[in-house]
Each structure stands twice: as C-alpha cells, then as structure tokens.
Amino acid sequence: MTTNHPNSLHVRRMGVDTQSELVAFMRKDSGVCRAEGFTAHTRIRVSNGQKSIIVTLYQVDVELLDEAEIGLSDSAWRQLSLKEGDSVTVAHSEHVDSLSLVRHKVFGNQLDQSAFDAIIGDIVAGRYSDIHLSSFITACTAGGLDQSEITALTNAMINTGQRLDWGEQTVADKHCVGGLSGNRTTPIIVAIAATCGLTIPKTSSRAITSPSGTADTMETLAPVDLDVPAMRRVVEGEGGCIVWGGAMALSPSDDLLIRVERALEIDSKGQLVASVLSKKVAAGSTHVVLDLPVGPAAKIRSDEAAKSLADSLRATASALDLAVTVVCTDGSHPVGHGIGPALEARDVIAVLNNAPNAPTDLRDRALLLTGTLLEAVGCAQKDQGIAMAAETLKSGNAWAKFQAICTAQGGMREPPHSSFSHPVLAKQSGRLANIDNRHLAKVAKLAGAPDAKAAGVELHAKVGDRVDAKQPLYTVHAETRGELDYSLAYAKATPDIVALADT
C-alpha cells in the first residue's frame, strides 16, 4: 500500500448515493488540500494502487471527517472496490485529452471513429464530470451528428462494454423506442418466437422514470437478475429468456449519457440511434424489430419524425451488419389494462393463456411485432408472420414456453396483489375521449410503482368506450395506506387525467 505517500489518506464510505457521479469529500483544512490547492469542485485522481478514478471534490468542515481521511460516494467506493481500512493517494487529475475533441465538436467540426473512441472510453472510465457530459451531449445535438458520426458513436459505445456471442447465425431481438404505459409486449413476443424456434435472448431494463420497465414487470413472474452464464443456460434450454440487462455492462456509456440527457430533456436522433443499436449489437443480436410508438404525447410525435428516425436506424444498423425492421405503432393511449409491475404482468399472463378478458390491444401489438420478426428472420413467409404468431399463441404452446422460461430463470411466481386500492369514478356520463399518459403514469408512481410491485393503476375503460356517471374509470392500487392517499390526492387535484366528452 501507499500509506507513506504524502498524499495518502484513509478511506471512509460516506454513505452518499450520487448515482453514477463520482464524488469525494475532504477536510478543507487538510494538509493535502492546502498543499495541492484543492478547492470545492476540483477534479482529483484517487488511486488505490490497482486502479484510479477521477472524482469531483467537495470540501467539508471538521465534524464529518478526520484530517487524514477521504470520504467517498457509494459510486466511487464501488469503482475502486474499497473496504474500510484501505488507503488511497490523491493528486490533481491530469488533463483529460479527449475534452479537446469535445471542444472540436462544440466548434462545429466533425468527429471520426478515433475521436468517439477516445471520448466514450474516458466517459466509461469516469473521467468526465456532469459538466463535461452535458457539454458533449449538447454539442452533438447542436452541431448534429451525420450518418458516419452516428455509426462511429455507436461503434465506440459497443466497444467499451461487454459483447455477447450466442454462436448462432440468427439471434432475434425486439425493442420499443420511447415508453408507452402498459406496452408490455416483450414477454409475449419472446414466448411465441421461442416456441417457433427462434433464439431470442432478451435483456430488458428497469424503469427509470416510468411506473414499470419490462424487467420490473417480469420480476413479478420470475427472477430476472441472472448473470451471463445463467442467462446462457436458459437460452440453451428454451431458446429465449427475459432478464435484466443492467448488470451486464452492455454499452455502459449509454447509462451514463441517458441520466444527463434526461436532465436536459434532450434526446437527439443521433444519440437515440446509438443508444438503441449499441445495446442490441452488444447483446449479440442479428435481427431486431423496433417498435416506434407515434402520438402527440409520445416520444415520437409525428409521422415525419418517425420516418427520419427510422431512416437513421436503418442506415446505422446496415453499417453495423444488423438487420432491423421498424414498425410504427399507435402511441396515443396506454396499452392493456394495468400500469405498474404486477398489474402489467397480469395483462401479459391473460394474453399468453388466451383468457377471455385479455386486453386485445396488447395482444394485437404483440402479434404484429412477433409476426414481423418471424418474417424478418425467414421463419415465416411474407405476410404470414402474424398468422403464425396468432396460431402459436392460440395453441397454448407459447404459454407453455413462457412457463418453461420462468422455471429455467429460477421459478415462476404469482404477481403480488395490492393491500390497498380505491376506484376513481366518472363524474358524469360520456364517451372516454382521452387518457393523459403522463399524468396517469404519475398517479401510478405516487402509488409506489415500480418499487412497490403491486402498486399502480388499473384502467376499466379504453378510449372510445361509453362510460356512465359514477362508473369506475380506474382503480389505484398501493401497498401502503399513505401512498394510496397521496396518489388519490394527486389524481383528485389533476383534472381530466381521463377525459370524458359529451355523447
């Protein structure tokens, strides 16, 4: 160890969660701060002998730390794999060379493959602060990325992470670009496609800002937290899986960039394409169907924007030897009945076992996407894919396959039921004219979704349905009384989450 080094400090886990941002805390009056001229927001390099990271420094008063200690955020603690009692050395961070390439882009120049490799490499190594990440994202949006830059960025994002290899000619995959509440087609698609003989090793994400991600929903039905060898065993046995991809380091820069893009509410075409396709290539996919929901309140708001995005997705995928088929779908309204992990899982199960109350919109979307995928990989003749998918679903074989996948992932389970629920009633009679996706998602989140698995919203009517006064429009489900009250208070205070029109 390095305890005799003049800039050696004992580590203290501060117990501060800063997400992926790397932060250190040092005493303002410490000898090291004074000698090095460290001030708050100085970028410093922290090394433990094996590995070093660059962190943003905050300075603290005497109460929080000893003079010979350095406090580290959870993120920094994990990156250095520290344990209590360890020592680290600190120094001014050397210049991060790739920042000059970011400035190059800021000033309107084109970046090549080696430039994106250097930038993304430094981002994954934790050498960029939030200020630098924001500048990179803004510069790429302001200057725009041309097709060669989008391809180079995507390649750089693939190459800085793990890349799975399934040893198969054809590996199928699907992805939905831009969230739509309840649009939980993935488990249905995987079950049907695997029944039809496709290899479809699906990695999904957890919710970031939505009431549920596919991994959250699937987790109410089976374990999803599998490592790569376990995932491989499931796929070898059943042809498909639905697991959480978050711990697999597929395109790890994507997670770092998305957090800042969300804060900026910037999601430019080039970054969206690189984000989606880098994850697919890293996951080892060869044929991907992309669902693009288009609607006034969706991420993609017009047919024109959808066409431009689809063109760029196709051009980039072609450069990466990835076959993609883009399907534009209706993104106006929530899909299915449930919003929230367990409520969505029940919709999925209803479709898979051909229950009479199964939401037809969810089933039809899943069949469209599966049919497209079956045609794309050559498993179905042109225009025969949907029929093949529908037949596979109707036969009960897809339901059996899904149960087998759940068993292989560690055991199928029953989605939990909520402890508290309350209906929201129609104030008058009328036709259901509109559902405000964003505010309804907030109702579900305030009720506890996605952390509270049983929490969320259950819709009792779809757009176009005729509703009578005092008939329930939707039911709020929660696991605690407080969260139920909190969510209902918000629902009451927000007019027209579900809007009725006179008939």
Added chain:
Amino acid sequence: MTTNHPNSLHVRRMGVDTQSELVAFMRKDSGVCRAEGFTAHTRIRVSNGQKSIIVTLYQVDVELLDEAEIGLSDSAWRQLSLKEGDSVTVAHSEHVDSLSLVRHKVFGNQLDQSAFDAIIGDIVAGRYSDIHLSSFITACTAGGLDQSEITALTNAMINTGQRLDWGEQTVADKHCVGGLSGNRTTPIIVAIAATCGLTIPKTSSRAITSPSGTADTMETLAPVDLDVPAMRRVVEGEGGCIVWGGAMALSPSDDLLIRVERALEIDSKGQLVASVLSKKVAAGSTHVVLDLPVGPAAKIRSDEAAKSLADSLRATASALDLAVTVVCTDGSHPVGHGIGPALEARDVIAVLNNAPNAPTDLRDRALLLTGTLLEAVGCAQKDQGIAMAAETLKSGNAWAKFQAICTAQGGMREPPHSSFSHPVLAKQSGRLANIDNRHLAKVAKLAGAPDAKAAGVELHAKVGDRVDAKQPLYTVHAETRGELDYSLAYAKATPDIVALADT
C-alpha cells in the same frame, strides 16, 4: 413555520462546501423520499416560508442524518439564510420554463432579450444545475451569439444584479481581459487618474486560477472588503478606490457561468464580452479602457483574434451607451518582478514612489493605459495622455493619492515578507529566451499564493537579459517549509520554466 406539513424536515448544516452549486442530502429510506419518488440527482424545491431554492438531491444512509432531517450544503444554507432548528418543506421542483429556451438555442435558433432575461433570471435564482449551465454555455458557443444576442445577454446579466450610480457624468474604469502574471497596473492607474481629477471607483476580483488577483494584491496594502456605502465614502473623498467587487452582486450570473466555463475550458467571444461589459455597466462606469494582452501563451493568441474581440466589445459597448477604448498589449511574458500578492504589491509601490528599481515594463504599461483613459474622458488632449500620466506619477502626487486612498479604505499596511525562500539558479550561461507563464504561475501557487499572501515567485531577470551560470533566475517565497519544498520540487521537475539560449 411549516412543521405540520407532511413534507416538513428539520434542517442540518452539513458543513459541505460545493461552491455555488446547491446540494441537499436526505435519507434514502425517509418517508418523504419514498412518497415523492425522490432519487439521487432529483431536482427538488426547498422552501423556508420566505424563500425557496432548487437543489440537487443526494441520498444518504442512516448514519449521517435522522429520517426527519434534510442536510444542506453551505451554499444552500446561505441562500435560505437558515439557522439550526429551522424547518423547511420539500417538493419536486416545478418545471423550469426557461430550459425550453436553452433547448431552442441548442437547436440553432436565435434568442431575444426576453429569452436571455428568463434564462439569466433562473440561473441567478439557482434554478439551473451544473448540467443545465453547461448546456447553456455549450449551446451559446456551438451556435454562436450574434451581435444582438451578445447585447441581450449582457443586458440580462446587468439587470439581474445590483447597479451602482455615482451621480457623475463621467465614471472611469479599466479592465484587463485575460490574465498575465504580474500585470498589476490597476492600483497605479487609479492613483494617477484620481490625482488628475477622474472619478474611478474600481472594483476588482480575487484570483480564481491565478497566483493573485488585483484584490488579493491590494489587500496586502489596505482593506478591500468594503460594502457599497463604505466604497462610496472613499470615492467621494479621494475620487477613486480599489476594492473587492465580489460581494456586491454586480452581474452575479457571471460568477456562476465562469465556474462552468473554466471546467469546460470554453471562453467564447460572446460570453467573454458579456462577462466583461456587464460588470462594468453594473459598476456604474461610463468610460472604460480595456487591456487586451496578446501572445502565444495568453488568452488572446493572435492579432486576428484580438481584432475580432475588440470589434465585438466596441459594438456591444456602443449598444449599452458605454465608451470603451481597446488597447492591445504584449502578452508574451510576465510583467514586473513579483508573482504573488505581496510580491506584486511591492512592484506597485516601487512604481508609485518612483523607486530606482521599479519595473519599467509595469510602469510603461500603466502609463499607456492611464494616458489612454485620460484622453478618452477628455481630461488630456489627443496624444498628450501618456505625458500627463507620467508627469503626475513623477511629481509624487499619485503616490500621495494612493496613500490617501489606502487610509480611506481603512489604513495602509506593509505587505508581508516570506518566512522561507530559495533561489533557482541558471544551469549555464546564456540569454533569457522565454518564460513559461503557465508553469511559473503554478510554481507560485504551489508555494501558497494567493492564500499565503507573502508566497510566490520573484523574477531576477527579464526576457532578453544575459544570465551567467549559477546566477539566480528567480526566488521562490513561501510561508511554510512544506510549501517551499513542494514548489521547488515541481520547479526542478519541470524543465525550461525559464529557458536560456546560447549566446
């Protein structure tokens, strides 16, 4: 107070210095975090009944805070004027509307006065995170600001802060754009100009990244930490002052933007112009001389860049009814003998009292700028300004005026002497060919400047001088043995900070 509010929390000053960034800490498992869905990096509004701010949330484990507590950074604590025992309420920050205007600029559109007013107003109110500030700066640089936008940004920066009014037709001022070590002309210019009858209420800054700012140097000679009424009394009595402007809230957004610009190493023309001129107009100046040092290692590297900057400074000043005269000077080498607060102060005193060892380069630069200012305000005939300034200096009247100003500011004092010093010797004979400004500044900073007032570097030879082997090139001064050793080790390890050429 609001202690019965469900989202009410007791405040705790965390003792964490985050500079101007506003940060709060809450327990991850607290009822408020769970009910509101707050996660690390959520932007939340914190209100104390009178005032509210938007902060970035970090989440902590059980050790650091009670569940009913919220910890606040020093910056947030100050903004809300809190005291221990106070309570605050927290909520999701409402949408910051002006961020859509930032995105407007990101996507290449022009912003008008009302847009800049909204953005700068939100920045000063603390509603922008570092991510947002970085995006705004990057977008303005990438898209560029046209002349109307530069003027609008400058106006917005002026209008969000205090604006001084001296009740005079003519208020003189000077400013140096881009640091040059030892270029401490301000105290000399103020003394001569005030002797000639000008009103010159000079506000200066402390060092941010350099070994000394004018306020740091002046502070070794007299108090500089005056409030506006005290400053006004000095100016009414003596015609001029040299005080620290940092606490006066002149163009307060400038300080917030500069920190992020420095992290990005971006200093675009439009932002530089707005930064300089907004401070001058806010300080109540009517006639300003701007010193633009040009040189290969200076902020302005070419005559072409200087011309473009000067044109934009003149055009913007004209729109603001401010008379500016731009003087391009040699920015190749350090000015004077000393680098560091007290060492520079001794150069200033030597020039003011006509000492035989006074650095002629510092005197000549001060006379050029003062002469230009005297002509600009009509106090001297064309081409007679320098002679008038030189005569005023030579007469001893400027020295008397400077002493009077120091007395009025709270009492003149003697700059401190260092406790430890060591010379760096020439390794061989030769002509002094070059001085590396940036590395020499680092030697001064490692020795303790600017916090250690007596610390820094004292040059014994200027570029072009003939130097013998073992003759001292410069002496490092420090207040502690450790800092002296640290600085000398860096000087030894860095070749050619002072470069000699064979003669």
